[in-house]
Amino acid sequence: MATSIPFYAILLRAIGPATHKLMSMAQWREASGAAGFIAPETLVNTGNMIAGFEGSSAEAGKAMTGVLRQFGLAENVVPVLRTPAQLKKLLRADPIAEAAKDRPAETGVYFFAARQPDFTWLNSHDGPEIIHIVEKHLIVDFSQDIAKSGKLIRKIDKQCGLNTARNWNTLRKLAERSIARGKE
Known part of the structure; x- marks a missing residue:
């Protein structure tokens, strides 16, 4: 087989x-x-x-x-x-459904190189961005021009280590295509 x-x-x-x-x-x-x-x-x-x-x-x-x-x-x-399954879980979790629908370019999904990034610092985050943890990813509703969130972006880099971010539209397209490719 x-x-x-x-x-x-x-x-x-x-x-x-x-x-x-x-x-x-x-x-x-x-x-x-x-x-x-x-x-x-x-x-x-x-x-x-x-x-x-x-x-x-x-x-x-x-x-x-x-x-x-x-x-x-x-x-x-x-x-x-x-993996495609990990991307699918992120899409299904969709903790920012309204933002993902109305402002997908102003939502960020952070993917970390570390197995388990340190998210304890989030307890002191006072916005205006809304942050959700889904497994070992951060999903951020910037609710504004992302360029105005430089402080948060630098904090994510400093506290969580190596990462890369994609907006919600890109996550959706990557998930759909990777799932399809996995079935080919």
Whole structure:
């Protein structure tokens, strides 16, 4: 009996215009395929990939880190991996249903590299942002222009460690596509 290959959503941290000069999305897909990732597909915006990998999440993360270093990307550019099932749980939890529907660009989902980030500091958060914890993720209703929440964003980075964030629309698209890819 054949076993199915696990699929992962691979979210890059610290990717942007400076890194594009070192690695295009086409180069990333090609190098990922050469490193053992199966049918790598980038989508939605920069730094999002869905690919199969014959190995654990930790093994896939290590292999992807190797791919990124081949391009000379700095140590702060790290892959954060999630399974389709994990993304599906986040969508189903939907603790900010109204904000996700009415202001999806003003909602953020934070994905952490650490197995269990420290969220104890949230007890002293006094807004205006509304924050929910879903498993080891933070879902933030910024309720305003995200640029006005720099203090909170810096606090998340300092207190929780390496992370990358996506807005609710991106989460939804990544979840839908990764679930579909896992069924192919």
